Amino acid sequence: MVDRAPSLTGAGANWLTASEAASQIKAGDLTCESLVTACLDRWRARNDEVRAWTHLDPEQVLSAARACDDAGGAGPLRGIPIGVKDIITTHDMPTRFNSPHFQDHFPNIDAASVATLRLAGAVMMGKCDTVEFAINGRRAATRNPYDPSRTPGGSSSGSAAAVADGQVPIALGTQTGGSVIRPASYCGVYAIKPTWNAVSAEGFKVCSASIDTLGWYARSAEDLDLVAEVFAIHDDETPAYESLSGMRFGFCQTPVWDQAEAETRAAMARLADLLREAGATIVELELPPEFAGLASAHKVVMQAEMRSAFLAESRRLGNALYPEMVGILANKDGHRRADLVAAQDLAASCRKSFDALAAGFDAVVTPSTAGVAPKGPDDTGAATFNRMWTLLHTPCVNVPGFCGPQGLPLGLTLTGPRFHDRHLIAAAGLVGELVAARAEA
Amino acid sequence: MVDRAPSLTGAGANWLTASEAASQIKAGDLTCESLVTACLDRWRARNDEVRAWTHLDPEQVLSAARACDDAGGAGPLRGIPIGVKDIITTHDMPTRFNSPHFQDHFPNIDAASVATLRLAGAVMMGKCDTVEFAINGRRAATRNPYDPSRTPGGSSSGSAAAVADGQVPIALGTQTGGSVIRPASYCGVYAIKPTWNAVSAEGFKVCSASIDTLGWYARSAEDLDLVAEVFAIHDDETPAYESLSGMRFGFCQTPVWDQAEAETRAAMARLADLLREAGATIVELELPPEFAGLASAHKVVMQAEMRSAFLAESRRLGNALYPEMVGILANKDGHRRADLVAAQDLAASCRKSFDALAAGFDAVVTPSTAGVAPKGPDDTGAATFNRMWTLLHTPCVNVPGFCGPQGLPLGLTLTGPRFHDRHLIAAAGLVGELVAARAEA
Structure with a gap:
């Protein structure tokens, strides 16, 4: 179980949120070096169990942190260490996609x-483990900080676990199915998948x-907002x-509600109760029937687009890629171009x-997610409840704070119209505070 | 004026199409080295006038060609030299975007x-000049091979000119407005902008x-097809x-027809006549009224997406970027997110x-294009007739062979439904042959 009691002095600085740390650094009450040192101490203490990183060079990080202290400056993330999912290039670290074929890959x-x-002043802490190519195949070595026998979720496994475990306040992930939101739910942290292309890919x-x-x-909605501002x-x-009172929430079970487990059903019901008590209005939101086609549309779009994205890998590596990927790249399901166009048009209309x-x-x-984190590492959970929103391009924020069997964390998603990201983050802050307050009560 | 009389032996091999050259290489009648040598000879003879390349290292190219000869192999493009627009990364050459801020940029x-x-066996010949960031700002140094006082078009200026001038049989370009098709029309070559995302970006x-x-x-529709096959x-x-007889062609003036110059109007009329004579059916295709909104939707989408794509450059370089780009990145037109969403939804519906x-x-x-290439270098022509198709994701093929004032080249576009790329290339081959045959008559 994660030690959730941050100490705001000395070694406990790793538990500060990015907003708290940035504010202390700005005020001169904390150095970038001491913040990074606390994060490194936590990493050293916990890495054998959590295994969130594929590349982390303490000297490189400390040197960057000292440079931040020397340079000063007003960057909103000055000195804040950030984990980077290992499918995102960094000029000073390898980028390996957790693929056996890219272990020497070092884009500059x-x-x-x-x-x-x-x-904005941030320090790249290292590369976070991922499911192979952020799709499937090899699993991250990462384990759930709340229970090492369980998955942190995929594919942004290391990013979610590192933040949950206090090894870094912020980490980047990517989502094509449910790869940002699912690990956030399983690891009990905040996360945002913004509107599509709001941040450059x-x-x-x-x-x-x-x-x-x-x-x-991040470990707070405020931190999601801090980074959203940096990304303009x-x-x-x-x-x-100002408060939840008077706010309106639609509760959407989605066409895949039959796959929700008891703890997710209970969390939805519990949040509806809490919001009503807080003076908010709750309305069941039923989606039009054509939305039922989005799950299969997502599959058609993802697989067809993988065939153009991975054409060179397919030609170069052929059957050395993992079997499911080989099948998708060979279009074993026999999807036609007309299926892709129909899927894109359905998505656009929805x-x-x-x-x-x-x-x-x-x-x-x-x-x-359907429920709490399953036993890992092979089972990283499913993107069942995320795919539709990814295809719809809507912003999604995971609000943590719910609890499943054995005290395992569980989150719920707030979503809304495209480019309402900041509204959702603000709402998530209020909802998350309410949930946390009532969990303690 | 371009010397258009290829000799198929010795120094004339640079005028072979890629399909012809690949076939001769496969048969052992031509070496990769001799093909590349012919292309280099042409480049040396013409570079002072055409200036298509920002990076071309003869030793590097010859060495790659010799390696191809030594390796043999059955790659469909074995030994074929290809020009690469200088916004596309190559591990062994710089990628400078024709930006003063990226002159030392060398992604590996x-x-x-x-x-x-x-x-597929191709040899990267070098990097082709482009308009800055493939948008606007600095112009390529490239001049139109048919008249050095005129533009080759933008932004894929060097790619189109190098192919037209016989310096390379194939070159890559990119299009966000009209940056592939416009230079093809001005330089008298074939080109395809495929369906969006048919090739990975x-x-x-x-x-x-x-x-x-x-x-x-390329200099033939067959070559467009050869590369399309390589890209799956x-x-x-x-x-x-089998022939144009019995084929059906829609003639679409588009909502911007009032901007077509006399030579483009004449080319459309001439092609309609030729096709009718060849036994094809010609139908005027009038677009529904909502298509008139696509020009402004294109502007909204492009500018909004530039703001996420160039956020880091905007933060790093600020007003050192060229003034029009600074204005777009500052959203001086005051577009709202709602405008972007409406533009995306209109595009999807159309x-x-x-x-x-x-x-x-x-x-x-x-x-x-509206007409033939204007006097350069400041004026690179306009994407007036291309933007709508780019936004609609439809494949577009430029068919060359028409003629404007002073014998300058002019092309027409064949377009069609998404993922009908190979049909359009095949149709373009027949149409191009007809136009060429009747131009000679």
Whole structure:
């Protein structure tokens, strides 16, 4: 079980949120070096059990932190260490995709997202383990910080676990199915998968170009917001929620509700009760029947786009790739181009209608996962409750704080219309506070 | 004026199409080295006038060609030299975007497209000049091979000119507005902008992720097809056209027809006559009124997506970027997120309706450019007639062979439903042959 009691002095600085740490650094109450040292201490203490990183060079990180202390400056993330999923290029570290075929892969350029974070003063802590190519195949070595026999979820396994375990306050992930939100739910942290292309995908390994989305993990909604501001994610209107009272929430079971386990059903019911008690309005949101086609549309889009994304790998490596990938790249399901076009057109049509439906709510609440983290490492859980939203391009925020069997963490998703990311983060902050307060009560 | 009389022996091998050269190499009648030597000779003779390349190292290219000769192998592009637009990464050459801020930029990885071509046996000849970031700003140094006082078009300026001038049989370009098709029209060569994401965009500089498209230039439709096969671009049905007789062509003036100059109007009329004489059916295709909104939707999408794509450059370089780009990145037009969503939804809806409209034809004929190449270098022409198709994701093939004032080349576009690329290439071959035959008559 994670030691969740941060001490705000000395070695406990690794438990500070990024917002707290940035503020202390700015005030001169904390150095970048001491923050990074605390994170490294936590990593050393816990790495044998959690195994979140594929590359972490303490000297490299400390040297970057000292450079931050020397340089000063007003970057909003100055001195904040950030974990980077190992499908995202970093000019000073290898990028291996957890593929046996890319163990010597060392692109010398930063992904657009990494470049932006560095310009804001952040220190890249290292590379976080991932499921192979962020798809399937080899599992991350990472284990769930709450129970090492369980998966942290995939594919952004190391990113979610590192943040949950206090080894780093922020980490980047990517999502094509449920690879950001699922690990957040299993590891009990906040995460956002923003609106598609709100953050540039340049420099992370493409899987399915029309849906791949960069996201990030944090231990508070405030931290999600801090990074969203760095990425210049602005809604048309600035959110101005003062309390949950009077807010409107749509509860959406989705067409795959029959796959929700007891703890997820209970969390949905519990949150509805808490929100009602807090003065919010709860409305069941039923999706139009055509949304039932989105799960299979997601599969068609992802597999077809993988065939263009991985054409060179397919030609070069052939059957040396893992068997399921070989089958997809050979189009063993026999999808036609017409199927892809129909899937894209259905997705586009549902994007427009979901935006209209969701516009009546401050947020739409929906499951993040079917239940708590399954036993790992082979089973990393399923993206059942995430795929539809990824295909719809909607922002999704995981709100942690719910509890399943054996005290394992569980989250719920807030989603809404495209480019309402900041509204969702703000709502998630209020909802997360309520859930945490009532869990303690 | 280009010397258009290829000699098939010795120094004239540079004028072979890629298909011809590949076939001779396979038969042992031509070595990769002699082909590349002929291309280098042409480059030396013409470079002062045409200036198509930003990086071309003869020793590097010859060494790669000799390695091809030594290795043998059955790659469909074995020994074929290919020009690479200088926004596409190549592990062994710099990638400078024609930006003053990236002159030392040397990513050590191949773009997905380049990796695929190399695996097919191709030799990367060098990097072709481009308009800055493939958008605007600095112009390529390249001049139109038919008249050095004129532009080759932008932004894939060097790629189109190098192929037109016989310096290389194939070159890669990219299109976000009209950057593949416009230079093809101005330089009198074939080119395809395939269906969006039919070829992976990984590794070329992102401008507008939802519409950026990789394409290529060649001196025959057969060569477009050869490369399409290497990129695994397959339609659901294999095209089986035997002659133009009985084929159906939609003629689409588009909502911007009032900007077509006399030579483009004449070319459209001339092609309609030729096709009718050849036994094809010609139908005027009028687009539904909502298509008139696509030009402004394209602008909204491109500018909004540039703001995420170039966020790091904006933060790092600020006002050192060229002024128009600074304005776009600062959103001086005040576009809202709602405008972007509306533009994306309009595009998606028109994609579906255009596919249905175009399904009644073997190809839709439409202008490639308003007219012939304008005087350069500042004016690189306009993407007026291309933007709509880029936003619609439809494949577009430029068919050369028409003539404007002073004998300058002019092309027309064949377009059609998404993922009908191979049908369009096949139709373009027949149409191009007809036009060439009747131009000689």
